[in-house]
Amino acid sequence: MLSKIVIIDKRRELPMKYKKALEDGDTSVVVSSNLQDGIKNIQKTEPDLIIVSDSIDEALTSFCEKIRLLAYNTRPVVVALSKSADTNDRILTLDSGADDFLSEPVNIDEFKTRIKAHLRRDIETNIDTRTLLPNRKIVEKSLKRILHSNNNYAVLLVGFENLNDYRAVYSDVASDKLIQTFVAIAKSALEDADFFGRLNETHFIIITNSYKAEKIAEFLTFAFDTVAPKFYSEVDAKRGYMLLKSDRLAGMRADFVSILIGGILDLDMISSTDALLEKLLSIKKLAKIPSGSNYLIDRPQIAGENSVQENRANNSIYIKEPDEALSLLIRTSLELQGYDVVDKLDPEAPFQPAIIIIDSGEDLSGLTVCKELKNRVNFVNTKIIVTTTIHDKAAILDAGADLYLPKPYEILDLIRWVEYIFKQTRS
Numbered sequence: 001m002l003s004k005i006v007i008i009d010k011r012r013e014l015p016m017k018y019k020k021a022l023e024d025g026d027t028s029v030v031v032s033s034n035l036q037d038g039i040k041n042i043q044k045t046e047p048d049l050i051i052v053s054d055s056i057d058e059a060l061t062s063f064c065e066k067i068r069l070l071a072y073n074t075r076p077v078v079v080a081l082s083k084s085a086d087t088n089d090r091i092l093t094l095d096s097g098a099d100d101f102l103s104e105p106v107n108i109d110e111f112k113t114r115i116k117a118h119l120r121r122d123i124e125t126n127i128d129t130r131t132l133l134p135n136r137k138i139v140e141k142s143l144k145r146i147l148h149s150n151n152n153y154a155v156l157l158v159g160f161e162n163l164n165d166y167r168a169v170y171s172d173v174a175s176d177k178l179i180q181t182f183v184a185i186a187k188s189a190l191e192d193a194d195f196f197g198r199l200n201e202t203h204f205i206i207i208t209n210s211y212k213a214e215k216i217a218e219f220l221t222f223a224f225d226t227v228a229p230k231f232y233s234e235v236d237a238k239r240g241y242m243l244l245k246s247d248r249l250a251g252m253r254a255d256f257v258s259i260l261i262g263g264i265l266d267l268d269m270i271s272s273t274d275a276l277l278e279k280l281l282s283i284k285k286l287a288k289i290p291s292g293s294n295y296l297i298d299r300p301q302i303a304g305e306n307s308v309q310e311n312r313a314n315n316s317i318y319i320k321e322p323d324e325a326l327s328l329l330i331r332t333s334l335e336l337q338g339y340d341v342v343d344k345l346d347p348e349a350p351f352q353p354a355i356i357i358i359d360s361g362e363d364l365s366g367l368t369v370c371k372e373l374k375n376r377v378n379f380v381n382t383k384i385i386v387t388t389t390i391h392d393k394a395a396i397l398d399a400g401a402d403l404y405l406p407k408p409y410e411i412l413d414l415i416r417w418v419e420y421i422f423k424q425t426r427s
Contacts, residue, residue, distance in 0.1 A: 002028040002193075003119050004045050004145065008038035008063075009053040009081070014104075018051065021112050025192070027119070035063070042067070044148045046141045047076050048122055049115065054082040064097035074126055074137045077118045081106070130176055131183050134197035139205045142195050143273045146207060154213035156206040156263045156295075157280035158186075158220065161288075162242075163202050164424075165254035169242045170231070178231050178257060185223045189216050199277075210265040217261045217295035224259050225293050232256065241397065252404070252417075253397040260287045261295035290380050314354040314381070316340040317418070320366070321359050321387070330357065333411050334418065347373065352382045355421060357414070360388035360396060367399040374400030383421050385414075 003026060009015035010033055019029040030045070032038035035056055042050060050067065054060050060080050067078055077099045082089060085103040093101050100114065128135045134142070146153040160179070167175040183196075186206065190196055195207035208216060229237050236242050242254040262284030270276045279298070287296035317339050321327035331341045342353055356373070360366040370386060373379045386401040387409065396404045403417060 002026060003049070003123075004047040005029045005049045005051065005115070005119075006038060006041050006045070006047040007031045007051045007053075008035065008056055009051075010034065010055040010057075011053065015053070017108070018111070021108050022115055027116075039070075042076070043070065045145050046074070048074075048119055049077040049079065051079045051081060051115070054080070054084070060093045060098070061096035064093060068097040074122070074141055077122055079115065079118065128198040131179065131198050133183065133204070134195075136197075136199055139197040139199050140273050142197065142207060143205070143276055147267060147270060147273065147276065152210050153267060154208055154210040154263060154265045155267070155276065155280065156208070156213055156217055156261055157199070157277070157284050158182075158204040158206065158259055158261050159281075159284050160202040161258045161260055162255050163257055165242060165244065166231075166257045169236075169245060169254070174231065178228070181227060181231075182220075182224055182259070185227070186220060189219050189223075213263050213265060214295075214297050217263055217297065221259060221261065221293035221295050228257060239398070243397070253402055255291060258291070258293040260284045260293065262287060263295065263297040265297060265299055288380050290374065290377065314351070315422075316342050316353040317355045317357065318342050318345045318353040319357045320345075320369075321357065322361070323359075329411060330414065333415060337415055337418075339418070347376060347378075350378055352379050354381070354425065355383050355385065355418060357385045357387065360386050360390060362390065364388075364390060364392075364395065367396060367401075370396075370399045370401055381425070383425065385417065385421075 005022060005027060007015045007018055007029060009018075009031065015031045015033075019031055023029045030041050030047075032041055035058060038052075038056075041047070052060065052063055056063065060082060064078055064080065067076075078097060079100045079102065080093045080098040081102050081104055082093070083104050090101045099118065102111065102114070123134070123138075126135050126138045127133070143155065146155070163175060163178075166178065186196060186204070190206065190208065195205070197205050199205050206216065232242070241256065244252045244254055262280045262282070264270070264276070264280060264283065267276070270279065283296050283298050287294045315338070317334055319327055319330055319341060321330060334341055345353070345356070358366050358369060366386060366388075370384055373382070373384065383402040384400065385403040385405055386396045386399070387405045387407055388396060389407045391406050393404045402421070405414065405417065
């Protein structure tokens with residue numbers, strides 16, 4: 001994504017000379033001939049650097065103080081240009097908030113080198129150290145810019161699923177290597193004009209043009225699932241899932257790491273970065289499938305008003321327990337904790353309970369039900385807890401259970417597991 005410079009200068013020829021010297025494939029320059037237009041451009045695009053001349057109808061010191069009061073994701077560098085070479089003028093301007101002071105006439109080569117050095121330092125201070133990508137501040141600033149641009153931009157939100165479980169099993173070092181591998185894959189698919197930044201621990205933003213966004217998403221999901229198996233042990237790769245190892249989590253399976261991508265091709269109806277990120281998260285959630293990576297793109301030709309809505313919190317639980325006394329005890333205990341315990345399970349319904357607690361049965365017939373449910377797309381977001389008196393952990397987890405809970409167990413332990421699962425699925 002281009003660096004952005006705003007020049008505020010009333011003169012005609014010199015600002016255009018500066019613009020010509022600075023503008024290239026990495027830098028975009030906007031010239032404002034008056035303060036009002038300049039402030040408007042600054043608030044709209046949040047430039048990386050502002051060049052202001054003493055030709056404006058305000059003292060440089062006053063302007064610099066005013067700029068510092070504006071709100072930014074990242075503070076822009078302010079370079080003051082003045083016909084004065086007086087040391088006191090320099091000191092006063094720098095004290096008021098300017099980062100540099102250049103006396104005119106300037107050597108155009110030195111001017112260009114100074115400005116590029118400021119831009120480089122600004123970028124270096126906003127880099128995610130583990131991926132060497134722009135951090136959240138730069139991401140949000142870039143998103144704000146494209147919302148005010150007439151160019152044909154598209155945005156992809158890439159999110160990692162089950163990364164925390166992978167980190168718990170394989171360590172922080174292995175997790176970082178997995179992420180760095182994804183970053184390398186993504187960079188190979190992007191061009192210099194594209195933007196690629198890290199939004200947070202598990203999410204990345206790609207800004208590209210609408211013509212190739214879907215091809216990038218398709219490539220990323222395919223390439224990641226192709227290389228990801230190399231990051232698991234031979235036992236886990238053969239088994240098809242990870243097994244959490246701590247005393248507290250022993251008996252709980254975790255799916256392999258995957259990526260989900262939500263994309264938007266038409267930004268015309270989106271007014272803020274918060275609204276854009278919220279919509280991207282909603283689209284990404286809809287992309288979830290039973291296993292593996294996937295993407296979903298919001299296309300303008302088929303998207304109607306409010307076509308993507310925020311998912312409502314699913315607080316429901318279904319219990320299949322043959323012991324009526326135990327079933328009633330579980331139900332009452334969960335309801336006292338604020339959960340909605342449903343009476344029936346309709347496998348054909350589009351929306352299913354967040355958690356199903358099912359007894360395996362002495363003949364393990366409950367595992368057949370578990371397998372059937374796990375193979376249905378509408379149960380992709382449902383977690384299944386299998387309780388059993390037959391302590392065959394491998395068979396139960398292989399059937400698709402998310403948690404193996406041997407009987408007898410304490411009701412308090414079950415409630416803690418339910419709380420843990422809800423916390424994991426909503427994080």
